[in-house]
Amino acid sequence: MNCKGAEILINSLKKQGVDTIFGYPGGVVLPIYDVLYDSDVRHILTRHEQGAAHAADGYARATGKTGVCIATSGPGATNLVTGIATANMDSIPVVFFTGQVASHLIGRDAFQEADITGITLPITKHNYLVERTEDVERVVKEAFYIARTNRPGPVVVDLPKDIMDKFIDYTPDDSEAYIQSYRVMKGFNAGQVINAAELIKQAQRPVIYAGGGVIISDAAEELRELAEKRKIPVTTTLMGMGAFPGNNYLSLGMLGMHGTRYANYAVSESDLLIAVGVRFDDRVTGKIEAFAPHAKIIHIDIDAAEIGKNVAVDIPIVGQVKEVLHAINQRLEVVEEMSEWHQAIDRWKLEYPLRYPASIEGRIMPQHVIESIYDLTQGDAIITTEVGQHQMWTAQYYKFKNPRSFITSGGLGTMGYGFPAAIGAKIACPDKTVIDIAGDGSIQMNIQELGTAMQYKVPVIVCILNNQYLGMVRQWQGLFYKGRYSNTDISLQPDFVKVAEAYGAVGLRVTETDQVKDALREAMKVDDRPVFIDFVVEREADVFPMVAPGEPLLNMMGGDE
Amino acid sequence: MKHTLAVTVDNQPGVLTRVATMFRRRGFNIDSLTVGATENPSISRMTIVVQGDDQIIEQVTKQLYKLVNVIKIVDVTHERTVERELVLIKVKADTSVRTEVMQIVEIFRARIVDIGKNNLIIEVTGDSGKIDAIEEALRPFGIAELVRTGKIAMLRGCRG
Numbered sequence: 001m002n003c004k005g006a007e008i009l010i011n012s013l014k015k016q017g018v019d020t021i022f023g024y025p026g027g028v029v030l031p032i033y034d035v036l037y038d039s040d041v042r043h044i045l046t047r048h049e050q051g052a053a054h055a056a057d058g059y060a061r062a063t064g065k066t067g068v069c070i071a072t073s074g075p076g077a078t079n080l081v082t083g084i085a086t087a088n089m090d091s092i093p094v095v096f097f098t099g100q101v102a103s104h105l106i107g108r109d110a111f112q113e114a115d116i117t118g119i120t121l122p123i124t125k126h127n128y129l130v131e132r133t134e135d136v137e138r139v140v141k142e143a144f145y146i147a148r149t150n151r152p153g154p155v156v157v158d159l160p161k162d163i164m165d166k167f168i169d170y171t172p173d174d175s176e177a178y179i180q181s182y183r184v185m186k187g188f189n190a191g192q193v194i195n196a197a198e199l200i201k202q203a204q205r206p207v208i209y210a211g212g213g214v215i216i217s218d219a220a221e222e223l224r225e226l227a228e229k230r231k232i233p234v235t236t237t238l239m240g241m242g243a244f245p246g247n248n249y250l251s252l253g254m255l256g257m258h259g260t261r262y263a264n265y266a267v268s269e270s271d272l273l274i275a276v277g278v279r280f281d282d283r284v285t286g287k288i289e290a291f292a293p294h295a296k297i298i299h300i301d302i303d304a305a306e307i308g309k310n311v312a313v314d315i316p317i318v319g320q321v322k323e324v325l326h327a328i329n330q331r332l333e334v335v336e337e338m339s340e341w342h343q344a345i346d347r348w349k350l351e352y353p354l355r356y357p358a359s360i361e362g363r364i365m366p367q368h369v370i371e372s373i374y375d376l377t378q379g380d381a382i383i384t385t386e387v388g389q390h391q392m393w394t395a396q397y398y399k400f401k402n403p404r405s406f407i408t409s410g411g412l413g414t415m416g417y418g419f420p421a422a423i424g425a426k427i428a429c430p431d432k433t434v435i436d437i438a439g440d441g442s443i444q445m446n447i448q449e450l451g452t453a454m455q456y457k458v459p460v461i462v463c464i465l466n467n468q469y470l471g472m473v474r475q476w477q478g479l480f481y482k483g484r485y486s487n488t489d490i491s492l493q494p495d496f497v498k499v500a501e502a503y504g505a506v507g508l509r510v511t512e513t514d515q516v517k518d519a520l521r522e523a524m525k526v527d528d529r530p531v532f533i534d535f536v537v538e539r540e541a542d543v544f545p546m547v548a549p550g551e552p553l554l555n556m557m558g559g560d561e
Numbered sequence: 562m563k564h565t566l567a568v569t570v571d572n573q574p575g576v577l578t579r580v581a582t583m584f585r586r587r588g589f590n591i592d593s594l595t596v597g598a599t600e601n602p603s604i605s606r607m608t609i610v611v612q613g614d615d616q617i618i619e620q621v622t623k624q625l626y627k628l629v630n631v632i633k634i635v636d637v638t639h640e641r642t643v644e645r646e647l648v649l650i651k652v653k654a655d656t657s658v659r660t661e662v663m664q665i666v667e668i669f670r671a672r673i674v675d676i677g678k679n680n681l682i683i684e685v686t687g688d689s690g691k692i693d694a695i696e697e698a699l700r701p702f703g704i705a706e707l708v709r710t711g712k713i714a715m716l717r718g719c720r721g
Binding site for chain 2: 117118121122125126129146179180181182303304305307308309
């Protein structure tokens, strides 16, 4: 069969089961877009390449499938960089295809040339520059294989224009990807599983510390079995939200810098920490030497390099979280009670619940908006966020019930992530209510994606908690820089209702606490376009409790009265 | 302490950059790195000498394994190995000291590979200790130029 490179590319994508691509055309990807013109693969045209990157990432997080994104060379490719780094830090499988100038021009500073494989080397799981049309099918296969297996992550495939244009005699190759230097991790150390089960049986004050790896490994059920069998309290990281139901009596909510007091107390007092699919991030551990000081640590993760990276552990188990938990569960019997430990935790829960000040001079408290969203959706929506105060309040006050229902940039902390990610998630899951909880700062970083949501009739709801500040930075300036609010006041801002309306979307403004739920209900009725709700909230609300950076988890500020 | 890692990698463009970038990004220090072809044209062999305690070496090894193009890593530091380094030394040696220099060359089983009017180029192979020693011995005559390849290493016997 005589085929050109771009045809082989799209054909190879179809064989990977790709049904949706997020992208933005340009000069050197014209051959690819010409093939897409009459292909049945759906292409979602965003309004900025960064939007395409985050949308593909949101699509991947909502479904567990590998996201796909295309951009042109040079600025198109460099505009993806934040999106690639975001996916990399959170271990999200996305394959990014970038156009490249024609082979004979590479290295000559040609128009719109950028060394994107060089640029993305440290922020991808792997990347490729395709040098021959004959390699296109194999590279696509390998890229998807690498992106989705073991610890997932982004892969960049750079495609010079002439490689896409060239015709070759093509015979489809349906064999599996084979890479001599890359093997899919199978099995685990059975001896360590026995040791882990023994430690769990002996523990008096165990805590499970669960992260994004549980969700990636599809192990929420196994985690729940372990917790419920042995009555072990569970705290999750930001990335682990939804790995364990937030309304379960064993749930401690989030731990770490903005974790609950009872989660941080429980970890600090525990005699056994079962760390599952986590990487002991500084936002979780606080001062590392003082983290879980009395605990033996079991660390289960697919990535051997995470073992011992930040803390020394007693029992490392490298393997698929799902398989390892299943094996551990099989060695454990049900216990009825853990009364002393649970009594201590219940006391902390009673004494230090999450709380926030009552409304100040009648203004809406941002936490109240999130509680209202929870009341109306009962944990059944997909929630995305931007980055900052609203993100932490969401983690605190929305009780996530299911895996893949919380989509947020945890590792990189990318403002402007939530709106395009919500569009990607809604396109992947059209039957779910999808809500982006945003700040007035973050939403302005990718607000142009209103155009995308309008074009494809994507009814996502954007709840802007508008305090006219870059709120988290302002909070730190208040706490650590004597209240000198340097460059965090953004009260000069557009009328978000009118911005939405200018695009043809629905815009609502809420200024009174008793209108919050009505506005949300109204927004949920809209099914053919995005809705912006501008919640005008208390300007100087802070996220508490809080552990200052570098402090031990026990040194918590706020949230105790 | 110094560890010597024998690393087999895919023989592809950019693999050296991937390895070097990983070391830079994670803040590990490379003492020396050599790379060359092996008996199998699709595979190259790197010998990396890296400074660090056991915990650092463990992280270096695990992070190296995460690179898709890395096939195998053997820490040969405590193994029975043959280690070699090649060095070329241009030493100032007019006729008055030439005999003396040639004696040193003889003792170290090195070779003179070029003779100029006022200098000699000496080629030495050996382990790092030997090369350091001949460098010391030649220093009083004046070393005009010196270039070392960095270490390569191979396990003795069958393993590896």
